[in-house]
Amino acid sequence: MTEPHTPQTVNSTAFREAMSRIATAVHLVTTDGASGRAGATVSAMCSVTDDPATILVCINRESRLNAAIRDNGCFCLSTLGPEHEEVSNTFAGRGEQEMERRFDGLAFETMNSGAPALRDARLNVDCRLDQAIEAGTHTVFFGRVTDIRLNDEGRSLLYVHRAYASA
Numbered sequence: 001m002t003e004p005h006t007p008q009t010v011n012s013t014a015f016r017e018a019m020s021r022i023a024t025a026v027h028l029v030t031t032d033g034a035s036g037r038a039g040a041t042v043s044a045m046c047s048v049t050d051d052p053a054t055i056l057v058c059i060n061r062e063s064r065l066n067a068a069i070r071d072n073g074c075f076c077l078s079t080l081g082p083e084h085e086e087v088s089n090t091f092a093g094r095g096e097q098e099m100e101r102r103f104d105g106l107a108f109e110t111m112n113s114g115a116p117a118l119r120d121a122r123l124n125v126d127c128r129l130d131q132a133i134e135a136g137t138h139t140v141f142f143g144r145v146t147d148i149r150l151n152d153e154g155r156s157l158l159y160v161h162r163a164y165a166s167a
Contacts, residue, residue: 022159023167026080026088029057029065030108030116033072033145040097041092045077046139053145056126057140062101072130074113075143078121080157082142082166083092087118088157100126112147122156124149 030039034111044058057077059066069075089095100131108116112125118124127143134140155166 020162021160022155023158023165026084026157026159026164028057028073028078028080028084028087028091028118028121029076031065031068031072032116033068033069033074033076033111033114035071036100037103038068039091039102039116040064041088042077044091048142053141053148054130055127055140056103056140058135058140060138062137069129069141070132070139072114073114074115075127075129075141076111076113076117077127077143078118079123080118081120081122081152081154081158084121084157084162085164086120087164088164108166111149117149120151122152124151124156153165 013109024043027042027045028039040059040063042057046056048056049056055077057145073107085105090097107119111117111124113126113128115126125145126147127145128142130144131142132139158165158167
């Protein structure tokens, strides 16, 4: 008879180092509505299904964006290009700008859901909040896609080894 498998615990530092070696596209997730406008840089997103079209994004529970998505019931994912490094840094909280000031000087367009979309992003995916699941320090938000705008087909901004790249 075999022994039952006991899961091993991996420390968060080792896990973060391992994840830093996976190249991921950089996105801006934004929302607007009764709880106001908010946004953050994210790399943790993926498609879930195409019928109905659904994506997920993972947002830290302590982020203002987390509460705003819950309250506003919508979000937009804007995929960034190499020219958006400063936008990525600003919405990642580097520079300590207040949330509303992060939007200054950028061109946004309001999507069907009411969420702002970065106009010159590679693409915009507009979503209505469908479901939220707590997972450790983050919430996994499932968004039902209500609109897609395919913009510039140029290179996308990537993040790997704790630095920007593009492809």
